[in-house]
Amino acid sequence: MDPVELIWRKREFVAWEDAQTHVLSHGLHYGTGVFEGIRCYDTPRGPAVFRHQDHLDRLEKSAELYYLELPYSAEEIRLATHELLRRNDLRSAYIRPLAYRGYGSLGLYAKDAPVDVIIAAFPWGAYLGEESKNGGIRAKVSSWRRISPAGSIPHAKASGSYLNSILAKTESSNAGYDEAILLDERGFVCEGSGENIFVVRDDQILTPPHVASILDGINRKSVIQIARDLGYTVVERDIARAELYLADEVFLTGTAAELVPVREIDDHPLGDPGEVTRQVQAKFEDALCGKAEEYLEWLDFVETPDASDSPGANGSESIGRITPAA
């Protein structure tokens, strides 16, 4: 991890190394936190946060699902994120807001543990390796099933849920693969350890429905729309495990990973990234970087001193501009 100067915490900008938490914080013991993974891209019209509002909406919903009361509005978190990017002089970054139960009480009904919120932003390169987006990755179906809605909430982006992803990822990495694919308790395909999954078969693009035990990814939504706009038929339905091996093409989507082709699953070769994957990926990457006019509305432009007159600057800032540190 590459440290930057500042982290936002409880309405203050604190030095990266001073953003510490008490060892008896509730979230550390029980995983009682909710978070987001967001990216900011350096577009031709200045830095822009991709689908910022959608991420903030999901953060609020994740918090609601676990009875966490966020002490700040989504708008305050949005503007604080802009300010954090400016103060850290970041034009592109991975952004990690986290709301967790802090220090105050332990035990499972932690009414005295406050909800603490931090926002970090820092450089984070290709999640599945530099070559992944071009050459594709090797995946393994995990022996660990995706958390079930009967015992937890797959739709919440909650810290504790990631123990499930970590088991799957550890298993696949130890076995020499790049990523794990998790099935649900019925044996149908869910998603990667940190990405949603798409399968191309017979000129259709398939993806598990949003009611499956998946995180309803924001990039998943974007890719469904892009693929449909390109004229493809996208079908949300259960996907059998064997369909992964019989697929013409498979790819994964996520904020950290972006769009990554899969070239092999459980030692069944799928070949080099195919035409559908390539076409959707190219448009998706253009959308992320502000190079696709039709998807500019997905970008939340960060006003910066040198870009304040650009057409992308949305002018809705209420925090004064700060010259980034040299």
Ligand code: PPE
């Ligand atoms: N499923 C899971 C389980 C998941 O963690 C992610 C994002 C997605 C799907 C895709 O969601 P979206 O980013 O909204 O398209 N994973 C985040 C965390 C990765 C991490 O290692 O931490 C991410 O990509 O930021």
